[in-house]
Amino acid sequence: MSGFTFSDEQEKEITRIVAKYPFKKSAMLPLLTLVQRAEREVSPAAMVAISKKLDCSPAYVQSVMSFYTMYHAEKVGKYMILFCINISCQLNGCDKLLEYTAGKLGITVGETTPDGKFTLHREECLAACTEAPMMRVNDIYYGALTEQRIDDVLNSLD
Amino acid sequence: MTQILFKNINTADLHTMKVYEAQGGYRSLKKAFAMQPEEIVAAVKTSGLRGRGGAGFPTGLKWSFLAKDVFPRYLCCNADESEPGTCKDRELLLKNPHLLIEGMILCAYACRIETGYIYLRGEFHDLSVIMEQAIADAYAKGYLGENIFGGGFNFDLHTHLGAGAYICGEESALLNSLEGERGEPRMKPPFPAVEGLYAQPTIVNNVETLCVVPYIVNEGAEKYASIGTKKSAGTKLVSVSGHVKKPANYEVVLGTPVREIIYDLAGGIRDDNKLKAFIPGGSSVPMLPADQVDVLYDYESLAAAGTMLGSGAMIVIDDSVNIVETTLRLISFYMRESCGKCTPCREGTRWLYQIVEQIMQNAGQLEHIEKMEDICDTMATNTFCPLADACVSPVVSSIKYFRADYEKYFTNVSTSLA
């Protein structure tokens, strides 16, 4: 399979990452993360490219990738909303807020908006329990959520 | 109350080298390097420090278990923080990254380790950026790298991001994940101290545990040991969340009554509702009913009360809640996060989920409660790692203390219903 090449900048980053470890294979998660962040998915072609870097089979890359929830075989939205539904957030009313967010985006949980802007996922505890209810949008944590705050956050993203 | 880890946590720009050093940061290194590594291990033993990640294993003892004369050795900081209710490591990493680096250098020196990794859960990308900056600054200052302070000691430190899997917080799964594999737990023994990362002797310690070490070196093991109770030395960060007025991370001296944590520190129950239950150590430990709120917050008192201190996450539940709903949410978590390696865990979590869901749809039978207990019996202590036991905790304790909440769903339902 062809069609995936790393950019020069990514090649440099890969060299830096691989040098952290005595065995290349340890760079598996970092390389999958690099691809996922850049492409918003890990395609079969990317798996082949990673396997070549790490001297393992593409099937092996896929077996590792499929274990972790942050890698996606199908492209996710520009903004990935991880909505925490675990205990501290549940106690603080996250279920209604998640429903509200899904309704606002016009999708059900797990889906991506047709314009590819938002993906909404139900997420397990994100380690910000004292700020419950909370969500993570790409790399940013938003706590003390209310319908108003969700509106403000989503409206602020272009 | 004595503050060790949070003493200066809200100092502006504490995450920068300049402010951290101005606060006395990194001064433990000179003192440590003048000591023999074994003396530091002995001090950590004397201090009584126990692992803050969940199991509470004595830290100095763990360090002394490293396979003799086998090198290289590795140090892995467990910053996977995924136990529901727990968010203390996040605050330390966010506001005081250099404290962790200092603690890791001390551990590495004491254990003759030259390479360390900080395994951060994948969702902590923001923290990995902060951590990498702090590491770069520590290299620039000569605290990390080769021949530190000209004493011949080398230590390299790197971050490593996970990618979304609770089970990677379990130390052997963490090591597999760090090796680029699926994050499934390993058979133990051998324990990591004997055969860990790349099959070499490895220390795995929680963020908070490592952050305590500079204090022990600076102030002395006896001083640390004098804080708290005999078996539970020192302070503990407690993440108080749920139905309290002031949810936050609090540093408490071990042995403090739970009542004080909930009502004084965290301001009491929101809307002045009544306390119904509390889970004292993260979702994986048994819950206790309100009438046990006078229990002391330390390892031995919580064990005597039939629960555990765990990761130090206090989840507070008021009387507006039916405990069955909370329990189902926790079962769902363990069902989703089971790595699937062991049948009792993979299938047991699913069966428990299905049964409780049925009960909540008023379609259960009273015998279902017995069946749940039966499944829990098979799951407990029969698996590779304690995740299955963790799922059993909320189920068994909810049945024990809040059977009436289950029974509410059986009113108007004949027990002979199919």
Ligand SMILES: Cc1cc2nc3c(=O)[nH]c(=O)nc-3n(C[C@H](O)[C@H](O)[C@H](O)COP(=O)(O)O)c2cc1C
């Ligand atoms: C399912 C499971 C999840 C765990 N998650 C974490 C975690 O997120 N952070 C952590 O420090 N320890 C976690 N642990 C405990 C680790 O296995 C290990 O005991 C700990 O990192 C050792 O460090 P300590 O002695 O400093 O506590 C977990 C254990 C299990 C069984």
Ligand code: SF4
């Ligand atoms: S107990 Fe569960 S999570 Fe642990 S190894 Fe077995 S299947 Fe995996």
